[in-house]
Amino acid sequence: GENVEQHPSTLSVQEGDSAVIKCTYSDSASNYFPWYKQELGKGPQLIIDIRSNVGEKKDQRIAVTLNKTAKHFSLHITETQPEDSAVYFCAASINNQGGKLIFGQGTELSVKP
């Protein structure tokens, strides 16, 4: 079955710097890749997603890139702010499996003011 690996597990950046989180997946049939932000004690919040028919998607300070050949995708946050501090999860989904998501292990991002 699908396996998603996420790196790094922790990431500390200075306010204003960029942060990059990387994920790899194993099943080439995966075609949907969302990213979630989870604050302490809360449920995950969808921040951006990408489908396999595009290579890059951007929404203000957040962007996601997808390399289908290498089976990896990355989250890029520019101009980081302290409120970006949270745990970020990547996930992968295969279209014909009823929407089930396979999650990465999570990255704890800390943005220092």
Place this chain on the structure above:
Amino acid sequence: GAVVSQHPSWVICKSGTSVKIECRSLDFQATTMFWYRQFPKQSLMLMATSNEGSKATYEQGVEKDKFLINHASLTLSTLTVTSAHPEDSSFYICSAIVGGGAKNIQYFGAGTRLSVL
């Protein structure tokens, strides 16, 4: 984005009692909902897929008789932890799919923290 409401947000119960957690889709109909369990500093572990009008599909290793799931309407799924024990203490999160078909965007509830004494 779509709103998924989960209730209660926090529950404390005695060992041996049962606890029911509700998951509602507020502004859309959800034929499919998911239930996850999350331990501190760990990722989300899928417990089961809840389909409206049919039996839930449980992931390997999840006890069906322990974690009862009912998806009686297009906007409500419930998870009942039966005869709860301290090892069942965890953060339980539900999600619902918006879009269906090829879209399958999942939105999550705020989670329920269960503490079993």
